[in-house]
Amino acid sequence: MKSTIIPFDYNGNEISFNTDGWINATEIARPFGKRPVDWLKQDETRQYLKILGEVLNCDPESLLETRRGRHHGGTWLHPKLGVRFAQWLDVRFAVWCDFQIDSILHGDLGARQQFENASKALDHRKDLASLQGKGLAAWRWQKPTLENRVEYWREQLQLQLTLDA
Known part of the structure; x- marks a missing residue:
């Protein structure tokens, strides 16, 4: 996942996507007082990752990427996981993310x-x-x-x- 970072603002919080539609889960969870690791531990999430990997014919672990560093470090999620994770955080935020990812992937x-x-x-x-x-x-x-x-x-x-x- 070597793409350019596109910063967005959601209610005064920086939300980082990249040009491939991946989203920084660590960054977006912070304002909601949550952590990606807690979402990833859930049985439903593990099951979703497994099936998504099967459908996309890839290793489920390849749908996640962890980066080190202060700037844009954290857990990044594949676009197909981004909205699912955002729903766990907040439904209104999830709808916003869905539109942003769609615009990035299919926009101008x-x-x-x-x-x-x-x-x-x-x-x-x-x-x-x-x-x-x-x-x-x-x-x-x-x-x-x-x-x-x-x-x-x-x-x-x-x-x-x-x-x-």
Whole structure:
């Protein structure tokens, strides 16, 4: 799961999805005072994971990913699990998540593609700058423009997804 993170706001809380529709379960559970591990221990959840793995012809464990780190670390859930987990947290929130995931997966590819391209350009230039001492001076000039471009397309994507919801 190596995709760009798209931050959303739900009632003042940052909700992170990625461009593949995966959702950060650790992050979204926090405002509700819950933890993904408690949901994952439930018999119904384990049964759902097993059957979903069978239907998708994959190992049920591949529908979960745990990342370390302060920024966007935690348990990430496959889009088919995201809404199910959100229902456990709060029904209204689950409906909101359903629309966000649908918009990410089936929304305007133009804005999504522009966002991906801008993010890749920023990452590429960052890598190049770290490899070249001479590139650092150019990086100082290009970085704000690239960051602005990423932020612009992030806002366009969020605006579009908000309007679609």
